[in-house]
Amino acid sequence: MKPLEFIGKLSPVAVEDMRRYGVPASLTIAQAILESGWGESSLTKQANNLFGIKGTGPAGSVTMPTTEYRGQDRYTVNAQFRKYNAWNESVEDHTRLILNGTKDQPARYHGVLGADYKTAATAIWKGGYATDPKYPQKLISIIETYGLQQYDLQGQVKEEDVVKIEELSNQINKLQDQVRQLAENQTAQSQTIAKQETQINQLQTILKSLQTLHNQTTLPSWADPAIQAAIKSGVIQDTQGSYDFYRMMTVLYRLGLLKSIK
Known part of the structure; x- marks a missing residue:
């Protein structure tokens, strides 16, 4: 050969x-x-x-x-x-x-x-x-x-190459930790959002039932903060409602439920 x-x-x-x-x-x-x-x-x-x-x-x-x-x-x-x-x-x-x-x-x-x-x-x-x-x-x-x-x-394998390999390995480990943490945070956030959506849907259902029970009346001044908070949080779309509806919204507002949804 x-x-x-x-x-x-x-x-x-x-x-x-x-x-x-x-x-x-x-x-x-x-x-x-x-x-x-x-x-x-x-x-x-x-x-x-x-x-x-x-x-x-x-x-x-x-x-x-x-x-x-x-x-x-x-x-x-x-x-x-x-x-x-x-x-x-x-x-x-x-x-x-x-x-x-x-x-x-x-x-x-x-x-x-x-x-x-x-x-x-x-x-x-x-x-x-x-x-x-x-x-x-x-x-x-x-x-x-x-x-x-x-x-x-x-x-x-040169010494500087060994150092670079170690540095890259450490960076990869850090990135993997960050990805795991983001995944865990995303799961927690998804659960929180799902819970909030459920609460909003429940409140909307209750409020719609209250709105249909009584005739509409003029918005009282004492109920205005609660109604504005409810609109801002997405629970209702407008200010129309009955006396009992305004009273219930005010109770929810004073209990801090509307703020917690916001």
Whole structure:
């Protein structure tokens, strides 16, 4: 596979893993390049294994020869390697290995997390990922040759962005509280209006019945404040009525009922 094609296929997965877990994207891509020979190794073609991780994977395992080192001495042995259904599973497993280490040393690769690419390249080797003494320099050379450090910048969340996110989150929470409060107030107001409308309708019904019981008469001066208050509050439309009607309106006015409706 051509270098640009390989990097283009793997970089989105590596960047997303860096955002979620802190494994430098440049290290993930460089290790995949080095371990898989740009995706052309037999292990990668047969098992989708980009990183040479040994053991049994989601799709089983394959046995392959591998080169190991004792100091500066090279030797070849057969080993069982993990098999995956797709490349993304291989990347996820690589990330888990860095996060969880091994049973005897869970934190053996933690020097990689959040580190710059040079520190990460050395830390992964010191943790025992590879025995090749030139492993860190090989990774650094790949990263710098192909500019893989640019993907570390894509995977980082800047401090000012974190502050902005927190500010926006606080604003959203405040707006949600305001919306809830407005909804509660609207419900209370609706109930109050409905109650007032019911009272007005009841009074109008009573007053209409009083108006029809007696003949109309001239508005007495003592009833004028009550009648004007009733008109203003919307209970009646005009000043016409009987003596008993005016007297009842005056009683309602003095009890403060007409004012409460206003």
